[in-house]
Amino acid sequence: MRVVVCGAGAVGGSIGGLLWASGVDTVLVARGEHGLALQREGLRLLRPGSTQTLAVPTVQRVDELNWAEDDLVVMATKVQDAPALLDDLAAVAPAGASMVCAQNGLAGEPMAARRGFATLGMMVWLPATHLVPGEVRLHSFPSAGILDVGAWPAGDSSVATQFAAMLRAAGFDAQARPDIVAWKRRKLVSNAVGILHALVNGPFDGLARALADEAAAAFSASGADVVSDETFTARVAGLEQLEIDGLRREGGSAWQALVRGRSSEAHYLCCEITLLGALHDVDTPVARAVQKAAARLDRAGCGARALSAAAIWELVGRGTPPTP
Numbered sequence: 001m002r003v004v005v006c007g008a009g010a011v012g013g014s015i016g017g018l019l020w021a022s023g024v025d026t027v028l029v030a031r032g033e034h035g036l037a038l039q040r041e042g043l044r045l046l047r048p049g050s051t052q053t054l055a056v057p058t059v060q061r062v063d064e065l066n067w068a069e070d071d072l073v074v075m076a077t078k079v080q081d082a083p084a085l086l087d088d089l090a091a092v093a094p095a096g097a098s099m100v101c102a103q104n105g106l107a108g109e110p111m112a113a114r115r116g117f118a119t120l121g122m123m124v125w126l127p128a129t130h131l132v133p134g135e136v137r138l139h140s141f142p143s144a145g146i147l148d149v150g151a152w153p154a155g156d157s158s159v160a161t162q163f164a165a166m167l168r169a170a171g172f173d174a175q176a177r178p179d180i181v182a183w184k185r186r187k188l189v190s191n192a193v194g195i196l197h198a199l200v201n202g203p204f205d206g207l208a209r210a211l212a213d214e215a216a217a218a219f220s221a222s223g224a225d226v227v228s229d230e231t232f233t234a235r236v237a238g239l240e241q242l243e244i245d246g247l248r249r250e251g252g253s254a255w256q257a258l259v260r261g262r263s264s265e266a267h268y269l270c271c272e273i274t275l276l277g278a279l280h281d282v283d284t285p286v287a288r289a290v291q292k293a294a295a296r297l298d299r300a301g302c303g304a305r306a307l308s309a310a311a312i313w314e315l316v317g318r319g320t321p322p323t324p
Contacts, residue, residue, distance in 0.1 A: 001162070004029065004065065005074045006085055008038060008058070010128035010253065011102055012076030013136035015167075017043045018144055020056040022170040027065065028058040035060045037134030044135045047144075048242040063092050072163060073099040073117070078257060079108050079268040090115045098159050100149060104191040104253060105268045106184055109152040119152040120160055121180040123187050127241045127249050131256060139241045139249045143173040146239055150180030173239070182225040186232045188272060189215045191252075195266045195290055198254035199297065200312065201305040207312055210286045215273045221280035251304065258297070258304035266294030289315035 005016035008030035020026040030038055038058040045052045059065060062085075073093060077085055082103070089099075099117040101108035102124055113119045126145030129137040138144060147167050151157035160176040167174035177183060189212050196204045196211070219226045241249055254264045270287040277284035293312050297303075 001025070002027065002068060002071050003074060003163075003166075004062075004071055005076055006062065006089070007075065007077035007081070008034065008043070008136075009076065010130040010136055010138075010256065011124055011126055012074065013043055013045070013130060014126060014128045014138045014145065015074060015076065015102065015147070015170075015172075016056055017045045017052075017054045017136065018170040018172070019166060021052065021054055022166075024166055024170065026056060028056050029060070029062055029065075030058055031060050033133040034130075041134055046135065046137045046244050048139065048141055048244055062088050065092070067093055067097075069094045069097075071097060072159065073097060074102050074122075075099055075108060075112065076102045078253070078262070078265055079103045079105050080263060080265060082108050082111050086111055086115050086117075089117075093117075100163065101152070102147070104265055105188055106181070106272050107268045109181075113152065118159070120149055120157060120163075121152045121184055123148040123177075123180060123183040125187070125236045125239060127239075129249055129256060131259060137244050137247075137249070139244060141240045141242045143239060144171040145173070146236060147172045147174045148177050148180065148183060148235075149174065150177040153181050154178055179225065179227075182227050183232070185219060185224060186227040186229070188269060191254075191265070192269045192273065192287070192290070194252040195254050195264060195269060195294060196312075197251060198258055198264055198304050199266075199290070199293055199307050200309050202308055204309045204312075207286060207290075207309055211270075211273075211290065214277065214282070214284045214287050218273050218276035218280065218282045218284060221282045222276045224276070255304050261301065261303070263298040264294050267291055270294075285316045286312075289313075 002025040005012045006029040008028040042055040100120045102122040127139045164174040164176040193208045270291045273287040
């Protein structure tokens with residue numbers, strides 16, 4: 001089984017690079033300066049205590065590949081870039097090809113399923129950074145990261161079992177799970193708080209608590225299964241984030257996107273909260289305010305951490321956080 005990793009940034013580069021290094025037939029799909037750097041010089045993968053240059057085969061477009069029936073696609077682009085990629089893949093990949101959505105949020109899997117792919121979800125807990133073309137910094141220790149995978153929306157999957165084994169052989173902590181969406185729902189709460197980390201210059205504890213409370217209320221009202229905080233914390237507790245060459249990881253995927261001049265994932269993360277709120281009569285003013293703030297920054301091209309917490313509270317309709 002060949003693994004085609006579409007999007008070779010922090011997550012996709014780490015997955016594709018280490019799979020290839022472990023002997024798995026792997027190809028990366030990456031565009032722009034990053035794709036050119038990978039083709040010219042290989043992937044420079046920095047980890048605590050080591051640096052590797054990995055000559056992973058790389059193409060810039062999915063129509064450059066000769067596709068096989070048993071190819072497994074890993075969609076590791078930002079979720080806002082998924083529609084265009086999926087349209088390209090639908091034109092060239094085998095009908096019913098298996099696809100793993102290695103993305104934050106819950107929107108990628110329905111997009112893939114609507115285009116006929118045999119869809120799997122992935123819960124990604126992988127502290128990596130991609131800011132420089134051709135380079136990925138993977139800060140996780142002792143494993144390369146936590147990558148749980150399962151059939152979407154639920155159930156057992158032989159592909160998930162096989163892929164999890166390949167990931168473990170490559171150095172990741174990976175499990176096949178029949179309830180992957182419940183795990184991704186809980187991870188979405190962490191990702192939504194990560195949006196605040198990307199937008200806000202200064203403390204935002206009150207906003208984070210309010211956003212997490214809105215998500216919990218919306219999930220509860222909808223009846224959706226969500227992994228408990230205790231179970232999720234136990235799963236990720238053993239993974240440390242270490243410095244590389246004396247430098248710590250400064251921010252997550254949303255922060256990295258804004259630093260690179262790209263749009264953030266804020267809409268596709270917070271919209272899951274606001275949508276469930278609308279469907280089940282749960283007010284979600286903080287989630288709406290974060291969406292609006294991120295959209296304004298995206299439009300203005302202001303970059304990361306350009307807002308204060310007070311500015312977002314103003315959008316909520318309160319000049320100060322509520323009294324505990």
